[in-house]
Amino acid sequence: MGRIQECRLFWREFRTSFRTTGAILPSGRRLSRALAHYVAEPADGPRRVLEVGPGTGVATKQIAAALRPGDRLDLVEVNERFVRLLKEQLQTDPALLPQAERIRVLHARIEDLPREERYDVMVSGLPLNNFSVDEVDAILRIFNELARPDAVLSFFEYIGIRRLKGALAGRAERERLRGIGQLLETLLAGREIRRQAVWRNIPPAWVHHVKLEGAT
Ligand SMILES: C[S@@+](CC[C@H](N)C(=O)[O-])C[C@H]1O[C@@H](n2cnc3c(N)ncnc32)[C@H](O)[C@@H]1O
Incomplete structure (x- = not known):
């Protein structure tokens, strides 16, 4: 499928599934x-990689290109139409086909993933700013539960989006956005190992990379 x-x-x-x-x-x-970025970093042995919310698979192709022998990639996507497209692309897209054996598409919410798997690198495309504070709190805990010790989580948010939405919103919505901002600040504090501004994106975005302790 073209761009x-x-x-x-x-x-x-x-339009149909805005949230x-x-x-x-x-x-x-x-x-x-x-x-x-961190899928492409050198590593000692084979890694388990998780992408949450791959959508139409744009980041998936970059992740797949960075996989090394022995690495495995799981994709967790809630939207059935995106799942169908991803499965189709695994069989036809030259960027994914060579790695298809090592990629699994799971049609699920991250909240419903069994907690027995552990990952070395996780990439999230989840629109956290659309969720409730409790949902974001639960999702951030799940990332930690799914992390091997010293796993890296990479995720993005659009630059200034919370401030912009907050300026246009009512009190309850501002409270919700403030709560999410606090959760993300707590996650990033002392754990963020790299931050990249990507200005040439619509809209421009921050990419945060954090090192997680992992569940004990
Ligand atoms: C902002 S889009 C990002 C898509 C793609 N990664 C990209 O960068 O273009 C968010 C994606 O997360 C998926 N998603 C939303 N909530 C989810 C959840 N709880 N579990 C898994 N996927 C979810 C959506 O269906 C959508 O594909």
């Missing part, structure tokens, strides 16, 4: 590459 068709599908999903889709366009190539 224009992907954008069309994304826009349709944005979970969370963006009007799939991430651009630079943002996708930044999200895959």
